[in-house]
Amino acid sequence: MSIFENWSWALDGWIVAAGVLCAVASALLGNFLVLRRMSMLGDAISHAVLPGLAASFFLTESRNSWPMFVGAVLAGVLTAFFTEWIRGAGKVDEGASMGVVFTSLFALGLIMIVRAADHVDLDPGCVLYGAIEMTPLDLVDIRGFLIPRAVVTLSVVTVINLLFVGLFWKELKISSFDSGLATTVGFSSRLIHYLLMILVAVTAVASFESVGNILVVAMLVVPASAAYMLTDRLLPMIFVSVVLAAISAVTGHLSAIIVPSWFGFESTTTAGMMAVSAGGILFLSIVFSPKSGVLIRFVRQRLLAWQILEEDVVAFLYRIEERKLPIGHDFETLRRELLADFVSMKVVLNRLVSRSQLVVDQGEYKLTDEGRLRAESLVRSHRLWEEYLVSHVGIDADRLHQKAERLEHFTDKDLRERLNHETNAPENDPHGRPIPAERDSPKSDQASTS
Amino acid sequence: MIRFRQIALIFMATTWMAGCVSLDASDEVPSTGNSLANQSISWPTWEQVRRVVLLQDYNTRVVVFGTTLLGCAAGIVGSFTLLRRRALMGDALSHATLPGICIAFLLATKMGYDGKSLSVLLLGATVSGILGMLTILWIRKTTQLKDDAALGAVLSVFFGAGVALLGIVQQVSGGHSAGLEAFIYGKTASMNVADAKTITMAAFGSIGLCLVFFKELKLLCFDEKFAGSRGFPVMFLDILLMMTVVVVTIVGLQAVGLVLMIALLVIPAAAARFWSDEMSNMAWISAGLGMVSGMLGAEFSAVFSRLPSGAMIVLICTAFFAISLIFGSKHGLLIRGLRRVRLNRRIDREHLLRAVYEKLESGQGEVGKGVSFNELMKKRSWSERRLRGSIRREQNAGLVSFEDQYVTLKAPGIAEASRLTRQHRLWELYLITHAEIAPSRVDREADMIEHVLDPDMIAELELLLDRAGQDVPASPHELTDSSVKAGVED
Numbered sequence: 001m002s003i004f005e006n007w008s009w010a011l012d013g014w015i016v017a018a019g020v021l022c023a024v025a026s027a028l029l030g031n032f033l034v035l036r037r038m039s040m041l042g043d044a045i046s047h048a049v050l051p052g053l054a055a056s057f058f059l060t061e062s063r064n065s066w067p068m069f070v071g072a073v074l075a076g077v078l079t080a081f082f083t084e085w086i087r088g089a090g091k092v093d094e095g096a097s098m099g100v101v102f103t104s105l106f107a108l109g110l111i112m113i114v115r116a117a118d119h120v121d122l123d124p125g126c127v128l129y130g131a132i133e134m135t136p137l138d139l140v141d142i143r144g145f146l147i148p149r150a151v152v153t154l155s156v157v158t159v160i161n162l163l164f165v166g167l168f169w170k171e172l173k174i175s176s177f178d179s180g181l182a183t184t185v186g187f188s189s190r191l192i193h194y195l196l197m198i199l200v201a202v203t204a205v206a207s208f209e210s211v212g213n214i215l216v217v218a219m220l221v222v223p224a225s226a227a228y229m230l231t232d233r234l235l236p237m238i239f240v241s242v243v244l245a246a247i248s249a250v251t252g253h254l255s256a257i258i259v260p261s262w263f264g265f266e267s268t269t270t271a272g273m274m275a276v277s278a279g280g281i282l283f284l285s286i287v288f289s290p291k292s293g294v295l296i297r298f299v300r301q302r303l304l305a306w307q308i309l310e311e312d313v314v315a316f317l318y319r320i321e322e323r324k325l326p327i328g329h330d331f332e333t334l335r336r337e338l339l340a341d342f343v344s345m346k347v348v349l350n351r352l353v354s355r356s357q358l359v360v361d362q363g364e365y366k367l368t369d370e371g372r373l374r375a376e377s378l379v380r381s382h383r384l385w386e387e388y389l390v391s392h393v394g395i396d397a398d399r400l401h402q403k404a405e406r407l408e409h410f411t412d413k414d415l416r417e418r419l420n421h422e423t424n425a426p427e428n429d430p431h432g433r434p435i436p437a438e439r440d441s442p443k444s445d446q447a448s449t450s
Numbered sequence: 451m452i453r454f455r456q457i458a459l460i461f462m463a464t465t466w467m468a469g470c471v472s473l474d475a476s477d478e479v480p481s482t483g484n485s486l487a488n489q490s491i492s493w494p495t496w497e498q499v500r501r502v503v504l505l506q507d508y509n510t511r512v513v514v515f516g517t518t519l520l521g522c523a524a525g526i527v528g529s530f531t532l533l534r535r536r537a538l539m540g541d542a543l544s545h546a547t548l549p550g551i552c553i554a555f556l557l558a559t560k561m562g563y564d565g566k567s568l569s570v571l572l573l574g575a576t577v578s579g580i581l582g583m584l585t586i587l588w589i590r591k592t593t594q595l596k597d598d599a600a601l602g603a604v605l606s607v608f609f610g611a612g613v614a615l616l617g618i619v620q621q622v623s624g625g626h627s628a629g630l631e632a633f634i635y636g637k638t639a640s641m642n643v644a645d646a647k648t649i650t651m652a653a654f655g656s657i658g659l660c661l662v663f664f665k666e667l668k669l670l671c672f673d674e675k676f677a678g679s680r681g682f683p684v685m686f687l688d689i690l691l692m693m694t695v696v697v698v699t700i701v702g703l704q705a706v707g708l709v710l711m712i713a714l715l716v717i718p719a720a721a722a723r724f725w726s727d728e729m730s731n732m733a734w735i736s737a738g739l740g741m742v743s744g745m746l747g748a749e750f751s752a753v754f755s756r757l758p759s760g761a762m763i764v765l766i767c768t769a770f771f772a773i774s775l776i777f778g779s780k781h782g783l784l785i786r787g788l789r790r791v792r793l794n795r796r797i798d799r800e801h802l803l804r805a806v807y808e809k810l811e812s813g814q815g816e817v818g819k820g821v822s823f824n825e826l827m828k829k830r831s832w833s834e835r836r837l838r839g840s841i842r843r844e845q846n847a848g849l850v851s852f853e854d855q856y857v858t859l860k861a862p863g864i865a866e867a868s869r870l871t872r873q874h875r876l877w878e879l880y881l882i883t884h885a886e887i888a889p890s891r892v893d894r895e896a897d898m899i900e901h902v903l904d905p906d907m908i909a910e911l912e913l914l915l916d917r918a919g920q921d922v923p924a925s926p927h928e929l930t931d932s933s934v935k936a937g938v939e940d
Contacts, residue, residue: 034595039602040538047709089783090775092720095598096537099716100771106709107764114758214613218606225599260618268617275610282603286593294592 012253014136014148019215019249019274021154022207026219027245028161029200031238034224035176040095041080041197042220044102045204046213048079050109058112069205076201079105080194135211150211157206164199165238168192173234211271218275219245226278226285229292244285248278308409309348311378312338314357315408317367318375322433329364376436381411383429383436384419390430391423400430413438499753510752516646517744517763520702521714523653525740526660527694528719529733533671536597539692540715542586542605543579543699544708548612550578552619559622568644572700579696582608587688645705652701656694660733667691668729710760714740717767724778739774743767797901798832798840799849800870805829806850806857807867812929820851820858872922874900876911882926883915889927 026042033039052075056067079101086097139146165172175182175189182189200220207216227241252274257267287294313334320327327333335345349365352358357371367375385404389395395403411419416438428434531539554574563570582604589600660667669677670687678684695715702711722736747763776783809821809829816822827837841857844850849863859867877899878892887895912918 034599037596037598039596039598040541040605043541043602043605086775090724091781092723093532093535093537095535096532096716096720099537099541099712100720100768103709103713103717103764104768104771107713107761107768110758110761111765114761212613214606214610217602218610221599221602221606225595225603228595228599229593256614263618265618266621268614272610272612272614272617275606276614279603279607279610282607286589292594 011136014151015270016250016253018135018148018150018154018211019253019270020246021151021158022211022215023219023223023245023249023274023278024242025154025158025161025203026207026216027223027241028158028165028238029196029203030220030222030224031227031234031241032172032176032196033200033220034228035234037094039221039225040098041083041200042204042217044083044098045076045079045201046208046217048102048105048109049073049075049201049205051075051105051112052078052109054109054112072205073198073201075105075109076204077194077198080197080201084193153206154211157203161199161203164195168195172196214275215271218278219248222275222278222282223248226282229282229285229289231291244281245278248281249274251280252277306344306348306351309338309340309344310352311374311409313348313352313365314367314371314375315378315382317358317365318372318379321367321372329366331363331365334365373439376439377413377416378408380436380438381416381419382408383433384416384423384426385411386429386431387423387426387435388419397430507752510749512643512646513641513752513759514745514748516641516649516705517748517759518741519653519744520649520698520705521718521740521742521744521763522737523656523698523740524702524711524714525718525722525737526657526733527691527698528715528740529722529729529736530660530667530671530691531695531715532719532723533729534691536601537716537720538598538601538712539583539586539695540699541712542601543582543692543696544703544711545605545612546582546608547575547579547700547703548609549615550574550576550581552612552615553578555619556615556622568648572648575700575703576696578608579700580693583689583692583696587692641705649701649705652697656698657737659690659694663687663690664730671729706763707760710764713764713767714744717764717771718743721767721771721774721778724774724781727780739767739770743770793901795840795843798836799844800901801830801832802826802837802840802844803849803859803863803867804870804874806859807864807871808925808929810859811871815858816856819854819856821856823855823857826857868920868922870900872920873903873908873911875923875925876908876915876917877903878926879915879917879923880911893927 030039030042033041049072052071052073053068055075056071059071060067079098082101083094083098086092086100087094090097092100135148135150138149140149140152142152171182171187171189171192174185175187175192179189182192204213204216204220207213223241223245224237226244227237230240231237253270255277256270256273259273260266260268285293288296290296316334316338317329319325320329327337331345331349334340334349335342338345340348349358352371353360353365355370356368357374358365359368382404385407386400389400389403390397420438426435528537528540531537551571551574554570554577558564558567558570586597586600586604589595589603590597595603666677666682666687667690669680669682670684670691674684677687699711699715702714706714718736718739719732721739722732725735726732743763743766747766748759750766751757751759751762774782777785779785805826806821809815809825814821814825823837823841827834841850841852844863845852848860849866850857850859874896877896878889881887881892881895882889917923
């Protein structure tokens, strides 16, 4: 593997460490942003810090870190504050008020910077890209160990965020889900809101100097969204999001080195690839989530559709038998009459035969006793429902069949008995057809209710 | 080999940083010295201003024309996205164009075409913008994630992919990717005729689409489910709207830049919301604001050469927003404050008249003089200042007279007071007979609702309680002061 030949702990190790710390710090707060529907705040703040940077540069006339940091955080908090104010006082939609505030602040910052440095080539993108690759160059000496400054800063931010989430766990939880309840319980959900905003601003500002803005914006939203797909509980959601964030930081750096080499290029921007791999993880969790993933929902739907088709097949064969209709029992007829596609019909018939509810005889499908039992309980459900709908709900005769056709699949033995009781145990349904008697067979019961 | 890769990477990043805004570069830049002292804008001569305002320069004419049209189109499209609660859709889409631009550049270069030709890059931007939009719609449709999370995720992931691809573009073009950045961050001042033509086409196209489908889009914005139930193709309309956003965003991106484009889509529409509740008016106002901001911003930056036009346009939009927020005729802060003051004064008048009426009715006034001010003070928990203000206003309106600390009702005041007392008591009776609330508690309930009872409601109450005519029913409970029991039976 060429990747490990080129791997250098002094460089790649620190880059990954900075990436993971940034990802974890952002993901911790991101959960609450996603739950509070403020996912776009990270993006807004990262644009809006520009005037803060410019203003502190004007005031101190140096690019000393601390004043710049404070200025940027103040601008970030102002963004959150103005957004909230315009939303509240002006009754403007949250997204729109955010859009108004951050674009205005960004424009203001641009003009300040242009006026400050006339001849410097202006590229607002600078704050967006960052340079995580530069991390290992800027080292500080801590008790004899040379550690990149970014790693130190981000560790501090991560610890602060962890403490915040830990100490204000109950408050954060209640105010995120029900701010009204928070007020009645007796703490200010507004205070929690602004604390969260301040920390988002601090995290964003601390991150983009070292690792780039795009990474923070992505890590605030994407891992939390992926975790939201995977679990319904808050604590597991935070754990999952933190783990996913760390994974995407590591895979991001690896793929920044590996993926371009497939196309014959040198390695590319790490921060961008970290965002992309977080996106990949989100995509995977949307598709494969065991709880509500696209795939599992598709499979569930398919299984249900097949079960319903199975029931339709046996009931159809039963009705043909009952009325002695001159209709064929072959595959094509069944498919045409029940409006099923080829594959589903094939699957369903094979399943019925393998459960010995049907037998095949020269291409003709016939009900076995077992199949007849299942069909009887279905037809019984159907006709009891028709009787019930006529006598108790008063539905028109021409709409009866449709309703009963839907309900029959979701009717178990208990419900049938109640229907039977409600309709005074009728012999015939409203169309005059006999209602089959309830025959006890544990197997058929299970088949029709599952 | 290892070292080479790392060093190359670091070098790349360094040049990148140096090319940026660069607060970082300011150490070396000689202009550091004049950062604070030399802030003055060089004022233009009158001749320059005249040339710009009268659009005498060809270049100014092109730029002003382009930004004006763009502002108009963005204003109309933005008012739909605002009402659809997707104001930041433009934000997400403009970020999502980056990977498409890079891939288009790479592919075109690979196949031997000019990678920086506008049509190639526009095509790439459109394709990836549409892809981003479809991803947002897909996430919204298939998952329980909310709109904002979908927008944020698509924005950051697509932009991250774009940043990663830019790293590769730099290797291919040997650091000459500056053209791409201009594409992303705009070059308003150097907008040329071809750009203006593209903008014109896109602007007229999207304005036309919005006008043709106005009714359908309106319904989509206000009640998506209703639109679906009436047989409108909701998904198609949604995609149509998003397509116009994509088109406007992309032509705007390359002309005026990323952040400005978001601002043009959001701010005029949000400002127009303060002026009208009517969808069509709002769209026109929003288009007008966008046009004027585009025009003024471009002219300002033409006059003051040191002000970037993109930022100027945004700030002028913001100024319009601030003006609308305060002075807007429908939802502005002033008009809402004024409405609140008016409502409070009306409530005060109604309280005063009823209080005097009830005092006189229960015989607590002095014959010929009326009710003393101190008696009135006891009637409700109101501040002295507020009561005096209210009495003064009604005195001027000719409803009450106030002499020697005694308040009494004049003829029009009596009519109004008996009407108010009557509707207060009708509501009390209604609560007692129909809502089974204890007589001792109805006063408070009626007190809260009496100010918003309209004639229809009163007519209904009269019918229900069988009390036609104008007579004031007797109070169903003891008339008490807020603090002291009056002890007078009615």
